[in-house]
Amino acid sequence: AAAGALVAGTALGAARGEWLWLEDADLATLAAVVAWGLSAAGALVAALLLRPLRAGLLRLLGLEPGSAVHVTVAGLYGLTLIVMAAAYVLLADEPGATVFLYLTDPLIALLSDVPLALAGVGWLLARDFRSSLARLGFAPLGLAQAGWAAAAAAGFVVAVGGLDVLEAWLLPEVHAREGRFPLEFADVPPWVGALLVSLAAGVGEEAVFRGALQPRIGIVASSLLFAAVHIQYQVPGLILIFLVGAGLGVLRARTSTTFTALTHVLYDLGAFLLPEV
Secondary structure (H helix, E strand, C coil), rough: CCCHHHHHHHHHHHHHHHHHCCCCCCHHHHHHHHHHHHHHHHHHHHHHCHHHHHHHCCCCCCCCCCCHHHHHHHHHHHHHHHHHHHHHHHHHCCCCCCEEECCHHHHCCCCHHHHHHHHHHEEEEECCCHHHHHHHHHCCHHHHHHHHHHHHHHHHHHHHHHHHHHHHHHHHHHHHHHHCCEECCCCCHHHHHHHHHHHHHHHHHHHHHHHHHHHHHHHHHHHHHHHHHHCCCHHHHHHHHCCCCCEEEEEHHHHHHHHHHHHEEEEEEEHHHHCCC
């Protein structure tokens, strides 16, 4: 099955220009992306089935090749990257549009990400709620630590702002496309929406990426996945998000997920509420 998907996907993707029956260019692009995605998925499954390749791939992620759970994690990791890459290609030529956010959107995101992170560390199967939170790295935060988290958030805001200005100077056309999917709050005041989105992203994303994934697959791999899910940005923006994820990863390794969640929330608030440079 893996070999069939690899061969069929590659053949169909390479033959995109011969699909005369697909007169719509967007449809042809979609078909090609699906075909190459099928090929990549087939290659991934084949790599996981072949013992030498599986061992190398899983050790690269810090996983145990002999564990069925770890093989599943590696497969899901690879499939997520493939899906995100395909979505990025499909969005590449889109002119952009305003994304309307409603009050329920950040709540749904938070109520999806946190249970996902808890389930990923064995809640209700191998751990109770308290030990699951401990495994995710959530711990009480003192006032001094909260102050340091605020300082770290301010540092991220300054660093990202500086790199954003640099991109605008060096790559003005690319930079102009970074904001082609602006957010607009549909049914709440902007400051309320910014607070809710910041809380949902800060707590939910940190639970998943720095809490559940990083201790298992490391800072680099978890930061790569963190960047990959932000497909609305251009390549420089994705690199910047990777660097932010890696910076949060270093903070998580030295402190706690509570610390990085607060840093993330405050950083997002700053990005939403501070005027653009």
